[in-house]
Amino acid sequence: MLDFELPEDLRVLQKTVREFAAAEVAPFCHAWNEEERFPHELIPKLGALGLLGMAIPERYGGAEMSLQAIALVVEELAAVDGSVAITVASHNGLASGHILLAGTEEQKMKYLPDLASGKKLGAWGLTEPGSGSDAAGARTRATRLDDGSWSLSGTKTFITQGSVGGTYVVLAVSTPEKKQHGITAFIVERGTPGFRAGKVLEKMGLHASDTAELILDDVRLADSQRLGQVDHGFIDTLKILDKGRVTIAAMALGLGYGAHEAARRYARERRQFGKSLAEFQAIQNMLADNATELDAARLLIRRAAWMYDQGQRITLAASMAKLYAAQAAMRACNRAVQIHGGYGYTREYPVERHMRDAKLCEIGEGTNEVQRMVICRQLLSRGELHVPHVLA
Amino acid sequence: MKILVTAKRIPDPGQKIKLKGNALDLSAANWQLNQFDEYAVEAALRLTEDGAAPATRQGAVTVASLGPADVQQQLRSALAMGADKAIRVEAKDEELDAVIVAKTLEKLVRRDQPDLVLMGKLAADNEGNDVGQRLAALLGWPQATFACSIQVVDGGKALLVGREVDNGVEIKKVRLPAVVTVDLRIIAPQAVKNGRTAANFAYPEGPRYASLKGIRAAKDKPIEALTLSGLGVSTALQVKTHGSELPPARQAGKKIASVHELVEKLRSEAKVL
Numbered sequence: 001m002l003d004f005e006l007p008e009d010l011r012v013l014q015k016t017v018r019e020f021a022a023a024e025v026a027p028f029c030h031a032w033n034e035e036e037r038f039p040h041e042l043i044p045k046l047g048a049l050g051l052l053g054m055a056i057p058e059r060y061g062g063a064e065m066s067l068q069a070i071a072l073v074v075e076e077l078a079a080v081d082g083s084v085a086i087t088v089a090s091h092n093g094l095a096s097g098h099i100l101l102a103g104t105e106e107q108k109m110k111y112l113p114d115l116a117s118g119k120k121l122g123a124w125g126l127t128e129p130g131s132g133s134d135a136a137g138a139r140t141r142a143t144r145l146d147d148g149s150w151s152l153s154g155t156k157t158f159i160t161q162g163s164v165g166g167t168y169v170v171l172a173v174s175t176p177e178k179k180q181h182g183i184t185a186f187i188v189e190r191g192t193p194g195f196r197a198g199k200v201l202e203k204m205g206l207h208a209s210d211t212a213e214l215i216l217d218d219v220r221l222a223d224s225q226r227l228g229q230v231d232h233g234f235i236d237t238l239k240i241l242d243k244g245r246v247t248i249a250a251m252a253l254g255l256g257y258g259a260h261e262a263a264r265r266y267a268r269e270r271r272q273f274g275k276s277l278a279e280f281q282a283i284q285n286m287l288a289d290n291a292t293e294l295d296a297a298r299l300l301i302r303r304a305a306w307m308y309d310q311g312q313r314i315t316l317a318a319s320m321a322k323l324y325a326a327q328a329a330m331r332a333c334n335r336a337v338q339i340h341g342g343y344g345y346t347r348e349y350p351v352e353r354h355m356r357d358a359k360l361c362e363i364g365e366g367t368n369e370v371q372r373m374v375i376c377r378q379l380l381s382r383g384e385l386h387v388p389h390v391l392a
Numbered sequence: 393m394k395i396l397v398t399a400k401r402i403p404d405p406g407q408k409i410k411l412k413g414n415a416l417d418l419s420a421a422n423w424q425l426n427q428f429d430e431y432a433v434e435a436a437l438r439l440t441e442d443g444a445a446p447a448t449r450q451g452a453v454t455v456a457s458l459g460p461a462d463v464q465q466q467l468r469s470a471l472a473m474g475a476d477k478a479i480r481v482e483a484k485d486e487e488l489d490a491v492i493v494a495k496t497l498e499k500l501v502r503r504d505q506p507d508l509v510l511m512g513k514l515a516a517d518n519e520g521n522d523v524g525q526r527l528a529a530l531l532g533w534p535q536a537t538f539a540c541s542i543q544v545v546d547g548g549k550a551l552l553v554g555r556e557v558d559n560g561v562e563i564k565k566v567r568l569p570a571v572v573t574v575d576l577r578i579i580a581p582q583a584v585k586n587g588r589t590a591a592n593f594a595y596p597e598g599p600r601y602a603s604l605k606g607i608r609a610a611k612d613k614p615i616e617a618l619t620l621s622g623l624g625v626s627t628a629l630q631v632k633t634h635g636s637e638l639p640p641a642r643q644a645g646k647k648i649a650s651v652h653e654l655v656e657k658l659r660s661e662a663k664v665l
Binding site for chain 1: 464465468469472598601602603604605606607608610611
């Protein structure tokens with residue numbers, strides 16, 4: 001039987017995170033964003049709740065939750081603040097996800113407990129100034145030295161937690177002639193000689209999330225810092241991105257939903273021409289479209305997460321969910337600002353912040369255009385869709 | 393210490409009340425744990441742990457509720473906060489009154505023999521405020537209601553319970569076993585002193601969040617299902633609800649242009665001068 005109800009534990013989780021976000025994030029996030037400040041004081045609280053080790057197994061100090069659960073958490077946080085949502089999504093998914101996927105037992109024991117507790121924040125260095133989705137264009141070089149150790153040199157950019165991270169995973173070209181099949185991953189600790197954060201980037205939105213450049217200048221690493229097999233970094237990266245796209249889709253959904261809820265409340269309270277905004281058909285149309293499109297996005301996300309939790313390949317389903325959710329969120333935020341009228345354009349109401357934050361979801365972890373490329377590649381290269389037939 | 397905490401689910405007090413005929417329409421209610429019961433769960437956890445190392449339990453907390461199958465979610469939330477086990481007695485809300493609830497709890501207490509029954513001072517839906525008192529009477533146990541602080545004394549044989557009264561805080565000493573109902577200040581950072589947690593330890597204000605690990609652990613904690621008839625409780629209602637109605641809608645106020653007009657209206661319309 002097809003069941004659309006959230007199971008009991010996920011409903012308890014949803015309630016917990018909703019209450020946490022209302023008490024610990026909502027009263028402060030406007031100020032964090034206005035001050036463009038990373039909320040360091042929130043990190044221990046996120047850690048205590050278990051939100052920083054969601055995918056990590058219990059034996060390494062995590063909560064070992066399903067992707068469905070992680071998506072739900074990110075959605076609830078994003079409904080209140082996009083910056084906190086992307087901090088949690090990236091910390092849980094990227095560096096710690098990579099260590100979890102490709103790390104040796106020693107590496108997992110050494111790095112995962114501090115990531116799960118929030119003692120250290122994770123950052124993942126893939127993107128470079130000259131290479132985004134086109135990973136084959138990466139220039140950061142990993143040169144193997146005679147003693148088997150490595151030297152890394154290059155520059156990374158758009159790195160979430162770039163200046164506040166404690167544990168970094170950096171991708172570097174180990175065998176240039178093999179292009180994307182010549183990339184290797186390394187764990188780099190904060191404070192390693194030659195490794196530092198560069199410029200902290202000023203962004204359109206997500207002002208309370210840290211995004212920075214990373215600079216690697218002859219960073220010497222023992223071979224024990226290599227993560228996964230030599231030249232295997234990009235293959236692992238694709239798996240991490242599939243999963244990450246589901247959480248970015250959930251972030252988009254939360255942002256859109258947060259803006260939509262604000263607009264729904266505002267439409268009922270605000271009176272013009274002797275009646276509430278909600279009594280005008282033009283406003284009703286916008287609210288109805290928002291609710292419908294966001295619900296469709298939610299179903300795509302739930303399905304992609306469900307497939308992942310079933311052990312299925314989600315390349316297609318994850319890209320579909322992210323593409324649709326990001327666009328639905330932008331439309332929902334745009335309508336929410338429109339419903340708020342002049343107030344919606346001011347920074348006194350949260351909808352404009354949600355709109356700016358949501359734009360990231362059309363760009364980060366693969367732009368809308370890249371998602372379409374991924375989707376179409378799947379459509380054209382296979383006889384059969386990698387979508388469960390019951391839902392397709 | 394073995395503690396039984398009672399938990400009632402109530403409709404979200406922030407939701408607008410709906411009527412169907414002359415009865416409350418709760419079909420679209422968002423159900424949640426009565427906040428005072430949530431405070432009782434928090435107080436029970438603080439009594440049975442070392443605040444600095446809460447993972448090691450130093451006692452047992454059982455949470456009990458009467459209600460339909462859905463109540464399981466509120467019980468699971470309490471288990472996720474850290475309670476050790478739960479009991480659900482199958483019942484429909486409209487088939488219960490304070491007497492039946494108190495008598496059901498009496499049966500559970502006689503069976504499980506806790507050292508302490510902790511309850512919210514009242515449920516925020518009908519604000520009955522009588523189940524705790526009735527239970528203490530049925531058991532012949534001492535009671536302390538509206539607790540704002542609890543301190544374990546006499547080597548765990550008694551409690552000093554603070555109660556906010558009109559002219560200050562009254563401190564009452566109750567022997568265990570006892571029934572204690574809690575008020576909202578029981579969740580203040582240092583309101584509960586169990587003798588093990590360091591005296592200067594301060595909790596964050598409020599009931600704790602269910603952590604993700606707590607939620608995972610709660611999946612495997614037992615929820616015992618019982619019935620009123622199985623416990624031998626008479627189901628004859630002694631309180632019957634004959635109907636509910638909304639208070640009359642408030643009329644819009646009048647705008648008055650001058651003090652003179654105000655005095656005139658107070659005299660002629662409001663007739664208070």
